[in-house]
Amino acid sequence: MVSNKNRLYIALYPSGATGDVTPEERQYRWGFLVGPKAEKSKEVPGTRYHVKNSIVTGWNYEELSLRDVQNTTTLLARLLIAKIEDDERLKEVFRTTPFVQNDPNWRCRTWVEQVLARIISDGGIVGTSQLDWRAIEQTGRDLEHA
Template identity: 35%
Template sequence: MADEGRLYVALYARGGRPRMATKEDKFHWAFITGPDYESPETRATRHHVTHGVEMIDGTPLMMWKYCEQDIPTGWTGQLLVRVLIGEVKSMERVTFVFHNTPLKHDTEGWNCVKWVEEAFMTITQDDKALGEAVTDWDDIRNKAMEYVDEKIKSGRFELCRDFENDDVPTWDMVSNKELST
Protein backbone atom coordinates (compact mmCIF):
# COMPACT_ATOMS: atom_id res chain seq x y z
CA MET A 1 0.00 0.00 0.00
CA ALA A 2 1.38 3.43 -0.94
CA ASP A 3 1.80 5.94 1.82
CA GLU A 4 -0.46 8.98 2.08
CA GLY A 5 2.06 11.48 3.39
CA ARG A 6 4.14 12.19 6.43
CA LEU A 7 3.49 12.63 10.13
CA TYR A 8 5.42 15.22 12.11
CA VAL A 9 5.49 16.35 15.71
CA ALA A 10 5.67 20.15 15.64
CA LEU A 11 6.74 22.61 18.31
CA TYR A 12 5.35 26.14 18.25
CA ALA A 13 6.24 29.26 20.21
CA ARG A 14 3.87 29.91 23.10
CA GLY A 15 3.56 32.37 25.93
CA GLY A 16 3.57 31.61 29.62
CA ARG A 17 5.96 29.84 31.91
CA PRO A 18 6.47 26.09 31.71
CA ARG A 19 5.00 24.02 34.52
CA MET A 20 6.22 20.57 33.52
CA ALA A 21 9.42 19.41 35.24
CA THR A 22 11.18 18.83 31.92
CA LYS A 23 9.77 22.05 30.40
CA GLU A 24 8.10 20.52 27.32
CA ASP A 25 5.21 22.94 27.84
CA LYS A 26 7.53 25.84 27.07
CA PHE A 27 6.24 25.08 23.56
CA HIS A 28 2.84 24.33 22.03
CA TRP A 29 2.90 20.75 20.70
CA ALA A 30 0.95 19.54 17.69
CA PHE A 31 0.98 17.03 14.87
CA ILE A 32 1.31 18.00 11.24
CA THR A 33 0.25 15.69 8.43
CA GLY A 34 1.66 16.70 5.09
CA PRO A 35 2.69 15.52 1.65
CA ASP A 36 5.84 13.55 0.87
CA TYR A 37 7.11 16.32 -1.38
CA GLU A 38 6.77 20.00 -0.55
CA SER A 39 6.76 23.13 -2.67
CA PRO A 40 5.78 26.74 -1.91
CA GLU A 41 2.20 25.84 -2.91
CA THR A 42 1.72 22.61 -0.92
CA ARG A 43 -0.52 22.50 2.13
CA ALA A 44 -0.57 20.44 5.30
CA THR A 45 -2.89 19.98 8.28
CA ARG A 46 -2.11 20.91 11.86
CA HIS A 47 -3.78 18.70 14.47
CA HIS A 48 -3.70 20.02 18.02
CA VAL A 49 -5.66 20.91 21.13
CA THR A 50 -6.25 24.36 22.55
CA HIS A 51 -7.44 25.49 25.96
CA GLY A 52 -10.01 28.26 26.12
CA VAL A 53 -13.33 29.47 27.42
CA GLU A 54 -16.42 27.60 26.23
CA MET A 55 -19.98 28.46 27.21
CA ILE A 56 -21.68 25.39 28.69
CA ASP A 57 -25.33 25.94 29.64
CA GLY A 58 -24.64 29.66 29.96
CA THR A 59 -21.60 29.16 32.18
CA PRO A 60 -18.10 30.02 30.96
CA LEU A 61 -15.76 27.08 31.54
CA MET A 62 -12.14 26.45 30.58
CA MET A 63 -12.26 23.54 28.14
CA TRP A 64 -9.91 21.69 25.80
CA LYS A 65 -10.83 21.63 22.12
CA TYR A 66 -9.41 19.56 19.25
CA CYS A 67 -8.58 21.66 16.18
CA GLU A 68 -7.60 20.86 12.60
CA GLN A 69 -6.15 23.69 10.55
CA ASP A 70 -5.06 23.89 6.94
CA ILE A 71 -1.55 25.39 6.91
CA PRO A 72 1.24 25.95 4.38
CA THR A 73 4.08 23.42 4.50
CA GLY A 74 6.61 26.24 4.89
CA TRP A 75 7.30 28.61 7.74
CA THR A 76 4.14 29.92 9.42
CA GLY A 77 5.29 32.42 12.04
CA GLN A 78 4.96 30.51 15.29
CA LEU A 79 6.21 27.12 14.04
CA LEU A 80 9.70 26.54 15.40
CA VAL A 81 10.61 22.98 14.38
CA ARG A 82 9.15 19.80 12.94
CA VAL A 83 10.29 16.26 13.66
CA LEU A 84 9.33 13.68 11.04
CA ILE A 85 8.23 10.58 12.93
CA GLY A 86 6.68 8.41 10.23
CA GLU A 87 4.93 7.72 6.99
CA VAL A 88 1.14 7.83 6.97
CA LYS A 89 -0.37 4.60 5.66
CA SER A 90 -3.99 5.72 6.08
CA MET A 91 -4.85 9.40 6.58
CA GLU A 92 -8.38 8.31 7.47
CA ARG A 93 -7.09 6.20 10.38
CA VAL A 94 -4.67 8.91 11.55
CA THR A 95 -7.43 11.52 11.55
CA PHE A 96 -9.79 9.11 13.31
CA VAL A 97 -7.27 8.64 16.12
CA PHE A 98 -6.75 12.39 16.50
CA HIS A 99 -10.50 13.04 16.62
CA ASN A 100 -11.02 10.29 19.19
CA THR A 101 -8.13 10.92 21.57
CA PRO A 102 -9.89 11.96 24.79
CA LEU A 103 -9.72 15.53 26.03
CA LYS A 104 -9.14 15.55 29.78
CA HIS A 105 -10.82 18.76 30.88
CA ASP A 106 -10.68 18.01 34.61
CA THR A 107 -7.21 16.46 34.83
CA GLU A 108 -4.71 18.72 36.59
CA GLY A 109 -1.59 19.28 34.51
CA TRP A 110 -3.07 17.80 31.33
CA ASN A 111 -2.05 19.83 28.27
CA CYS A 112 -1.21 19.77 24.57
CA VAL A 113 1.98 17.79 25.28
CA LYS A 114 -0.02 15.07 27.02
CA TRP A 115 -2.58 15.02 24.20
CA VAL A 116 0.17 14.56 21.60
CA GLU A 117 1.71 11.78 23.69
CA GLU A 118 -1.63 10.00 24.17
CA ALA A 119 -2.59 10.32 20.49
CA PHE A 120 0.86 9.04 19.53
CA MET A 121 0.52 6.00 21.80
CA THR A 122 -2.84 5.17 20.23
CA ILE A 123 -1.71 5.73 16.66
CA THR A 124 1.34 3.47 17.02
CA GLN A 125 -0.91 0.65 18.22
CA ASP A 126 -3.10 0.96 15.11
CA ASP A 127 -1.35 -1.14 12.46
CA LYS A 128 -3.42 0.50 9.69
CA ALA A 129 -2.44 4.11 10.47
CA LEU A 130 1.31 4.36 9.95
CA GLY A 131 3.90 2.72 7.75
CA GLU A 132 7.55 3.04 8.71
CA ALA A 133 7.64 5.09 11.91
CA VAL A 134 9.46 5.78 15.14
CA THR A 135 7.44 4.17 17.93
CA ASP A 136 9.16 5.29 21.14
CA TRP A 137 7.55 8.40 22.64
CA ASP A 138 10.50 9.20 24.91
CA ASP A 139 12.85 9.20 21.91
CA ILE A 140 10.53 11.56 20.01
CA ARG A 141 10.03 13.91 22.95
CA ASN A 142 13.76 14.02 23.69
CA LYS A 143 14.73 14.62 20.05
CA ALA A 144 12.13 17.39 19.64
CA MET A 145 13.34 19.16 22.78
CA GLU A 146 17.00 18.71 21.86
CA TYR A 147 16.40 19.91 18.30
CA VAL A 148 14.45 23.05 19.24
CA ASP A 149 17.03 23.86 21.92
CA GLU A 150 19.83 23.50 19.35
CA LYS A 151 18.01 25.89 16.99
CA ILE A 152 17.37 28.43 19.75
CA LYS A 153 21.03 28.37 20.84
CA SER A 154 22.20 28.81 17.23
CA GLY A 155 20.13 32.00 16.88
CA ARG A 156 17.78 30.47 14.31
CA PHE A 157 14.80 32.44 15.64
CA GLU A 158 16.45 35.84 16.16
CA LEU A 159 14.17 38.73 15.21
CA CYS A 160 16.68 40.24 12.78
CA ARG A 161 16.31 37.25 10.43
CA ASP A 162 14.22 37.38 7.25
CA PHE A 163 11.90 34.42 7.79
CA GLU A 164 9.60 34.88 4.82
CA ASN A 165 11.41 32.47 2.53
CA ASP A 166 12.73 30.14 5.22
CA ASP A 167 12.03 26.46 5.37
CA VAL A 168 10.92 25.02 8.69
CA PRO A 169 13.80 23.37 10.56
CA THR A 170 12.99 19.67 10.14
CA TRP A 171 14.63 16.59 11.63
CA ASP A 172 13.85 13.17 10.13
CA MET A 173 13.86 10.62 12.96
CA VAL A 174 13.21 7.72 10.58
CA SER A 175 16.44 8.42 8.64
CA ASN A 176 18.20 10.19 11.55
CA LYS A 177 19.16 13.30 9.58
CA GLU A 178 18.27 16.95 9.21
CA LEU A 179 16.07 17.70 6.18
CA SER A 180 16.10 21.50 6.42
CA THR A 181 17.91 23.86 8.74
Protein backbone atom coordinates in the same frame (compact mmCIF):
# COMPACT_ATOMS: atom_id res chain seq x y z
CA MET B 1 0.16 1.06 -4.22
CA VAL B 2 0.58 4.77 -3.57
CA SER B 3 4.19 5.92 -3.68
CA ASN B 4 3.61 9.51 -2.59
CA LYS B 5 2.06 8.84 0.82
CA ASN B 6 1.50 11.70 3.21
CA ARG B 7 3.93 12.26 6.05
CA LEU B 8 3.18 12.74 9.74
CA TYR B 9 5.13 15.33 11.70
CA ILE B 10 5.27 16.47 15.30
CA ALA B 11 5.01 20.26 15.52
CA LEU B 12 6.44 22.37 18.34
CA TYR B 13 5.29 25.90 19.05
CA PRO B 14 6.19 28.30 21.87
CA SER B 15 3.73 27.95 24.74
CA GLY B 16 3.52 31.63 25.51
CA ALA B 17 4.39 30.89 29.14
CA THR B 18 7.20 32.99 30.51
CA GLY B 19 10.63 32.42 31.95
CA ASP B 20 11.86 30.27 34.76
CA VAL B 21 8.48 29.86 36.43
CA THR B 22 7.43 27.52 33.60
CA PRO B 23 8.40 23.88 34.12
CA GLU B 24 10.33 22.47 31.16
CA GLU B 25 7.41 20.31 29.98
CA ARG B 26 5.24 23.43 29.63
CA GLN B 27 7.61 25.45 27.44
CA TYR B 28 6.10 24.16 24.21
CA ARG B 29 2.77 23.47 22.60
CA TRP B 30 2.76 20.13 20.79
CA GLY B 31 0.65 18.98 17.87
CA PHE B 32 0.73 17.14 14.57
CA LEU B 33 1.16 18.24 10.98
CA VAL B 34 0.27 16.14 7.94
CA GLY B 35 1.65 16.96 4.52
CA PRO B 36 2.66 15.36 1.25
CA LYS B 37 5.93 13.53 0.67
CA ALA B 38 6.87 15.84 -2.20
CA GLU B 39 7.60 19.39 -1.04
CA LYS B 40 8.95 20.89 -4.24
CA SER B 41 6.82 24.02 -4.36
CA LYS B 42 7.26 27.15 -2.27
CA GLU B 43 3.97 26.57 -0.44
CA VAL B 44 2.98 23.01 0.47
CA PRO B 45 -0.61 22.56 1.69
CA GLY B 46 -1.28 20.38 4.70
CA THR B 47 -3.25 20.08 7.92
CA ARG B 48 -2.55 20.80 11.60
CA TYR B 49 -4.17 18.62 14.27
CA HIS B 50 -3.89 19.68 17.89
CA VAL B 51 -5.68 20.51 21.10
CA LYS B 52 -5.56 23.95 22.63
CA ASN B 53 -6.67 25.37 25.94
CA SER B 54 -8.96 28.38 26.12
CA ILE B 55 -9.75 30.25 29.32
CA VAL B 56 -13.39 30.40 28.22
CA THR B 57 -14.04 26.91 26.81
CA GLY B 58 -11.23 24.72 28.19
CA TRP B 59 -9.53 22.15 25.97
CA ASN B 60 -10.68 21.95 22.36
CA TYR B 61 -9.64 19.83 19.40
CA GLU B 62 -8.68 21.73 16.25
CA GLU B 63 -8.16 20.51 12.70
CA LEU B 64 -6.92 23.31 10.46
CA SER B 65 -6.05 23.33 6.75
CA LEU B 66 -2.78 25.13 6.10
CA ARG B 67 -1.51 26.88 2.99
CA ASP B 68 2.03 25.86 3.88
CA VAL B 69 2.72 22.96 6.21
CA GLN B 70 6.45 23.73 6.09
CA ASN B 71 6.14 27.07 7.84
CA THR B 72 3.12 27.81 10.03
CA THR B 73 2.78 30.79 12.32
CA THR B 74 5.17 30.52 15.29
CA LEU B 75 6.36 27.02 14.29
CA LEU B 76 9.62 26.26 16.10
CA ALA B 77 10.23 22.74 14.79
CA ARG B 78 8.67 20.11 12.56
CA LEU B 79 9.86 16.54 13.19
CA LEU B 80 9.13 13.86 10.60
CA ILE B 81 7.91 10.78 12.49
CA ALA B 82 6.04 8.56 10.02
CA LYS B 83 4.89 7.65 6.54
CA ILE B 84 1.08 7.49 6.65
CA GLU B 85 -0.52 4.31 5.31
CA ASP B 86 -4.16 5.14 6.13
CA ASP B 87 -5.08 8.84 6.25
CA GLU B 88 -8.72 8.23 7.24
CA ARG B 89 -7.89 6.00 10.21
CA LEU B 90 -5.31 8.55 11.35
CA LYS B 91 -7.91 11.34 11.22
CA GLU B 92 -10.27 9.15 13.24
CA VAL B 93 -7.58 8.70 15.92
CA PHE B 94 -7.01 12.46 16.06
CA ARG B 95 -10.74 13.17 16.27
CA THR B 96 -11.55 10.55 18.92
CA THR B 97 -8.57 10.77 21.27
CA PRO B 98 -10.11 12.31 24.38
CA PHE B 99 -8.89 15.40 26.15
CA VAL B 100 -9.36 16.08 29.84
CA GLN B 101 -10.94 19.20 31.29
CA ASN B 102 -10.20 20.52 34.79
CA ASP B 103 -6.94 18.63 35.32
CA PRO B 104 -3.99 21.03 35.70
CA ASN B 105 -1.54 18.23 34.82
CA TRP B 106 -3.20 17.40 31.49
CA ARG B 107 -1.70 19.28 28.54
CA CYS B 108 -1.38 19.15 24.77
CA ARG B 109 1.73 16.99 25.13
CA THR B 110 -0.42 14.45 27.01
CA TRP B 111 -2.82 14.33 24.05
CA VAL B 112 0.07 13.91 21.58
CA GLU B 113 1.47 11.04 23.64
CA GLN B 114 -1.97 9.38 23.76
CA VAL B 115 -2.42 9.77 19.99
CA LEU B 116 0.96 8.12 19.40
CA ALA B 117 0.00 5.22 21.68
CA ARG B 118 -3.22 4.69 19.72
CA ILE B 119 -1.35 4.78 16.39
CA ILE B 120 1.07 2.15 17.70
CA SER B 121 -1.79 0.03 19.05
CA ASP B 122 -3.62 0.13 15.71
CA GLY B 123 -0.60 -1.20 13.84
CA GLY B 124 -1.77 -0.21 10.34
CA ILE B 125 -2.08 3.57 10.29
CA VAL B 126 1.59 4.27 9.58
CA GLY B 127 4.44 2.46 7.89
CA THR B 128 8.04 3.46 8.40
CA SER B 129 8.03 5.46 11.62
CA GLN B 130 9.58 6.64 14.86
CA LEU B 131 6.72 6.76 17.38
CA ASP B 132 8.59 6.50 20.67
CA TRP B 133 7.29 9.50 22.62
CA ARG B 134 10.36 9.86 24.83
CA ALA B 135 12.70 9.92 21.84
CA ILE B 136 10.46 12.39 19.97
CA GLU B 137 10.09 14.69 22.96
CA GLN B 138 13.83 14.68 23.65
CA THR B 139 14.65 15.43 20.01
CA GLY B 140 12.24 18.36 20.07
CA ARG B 141 13.71 19.76 23.24
CA ASP B 142 17.27 19.26 21.96
CA LEU B 143 16.49 21.45 18.94
CA GLU B 144 16.17 24.43 21.27
CA HIS B 145 19.83 24.09 22.23
CA ALA B 146 21.13 23.38 18.71
